[in-house]
Amino acid sequence: MSLGNDPIWQFELMIFVWAAAIMGLLSASFIMEKMKSKTNRIATLMTPATTLEKFLSRWLVFTFGYLVAFLIAFELAD
Secondary structure, three states: OOHHHOHHHHHHHHHHHHHHHHHHHHHHHOOOHHHOOHHHHHHHHHOOOOHHHHHHHHHHHHHHHHHHHHHHHHHHHO
16 A cells, blocks of 8 residues: 555645645734834834835745744644
């Protein structure tokens, strides 16, 4: 019996994909968390960088940082 035909591997892959998608959506919702208050909006606008640079820096942290943390947590839970 190969690993690809084992039902537990298919189930675990399905759980992994669903959990990654749900937690990824949650993580992506935190990208603009700093824009909730007026003080944080002004602080963000005063940062000496372009809007694209600010967005990409937060996107990289929340996307790749999330993926690394999720993979570590998934392996530790297994």
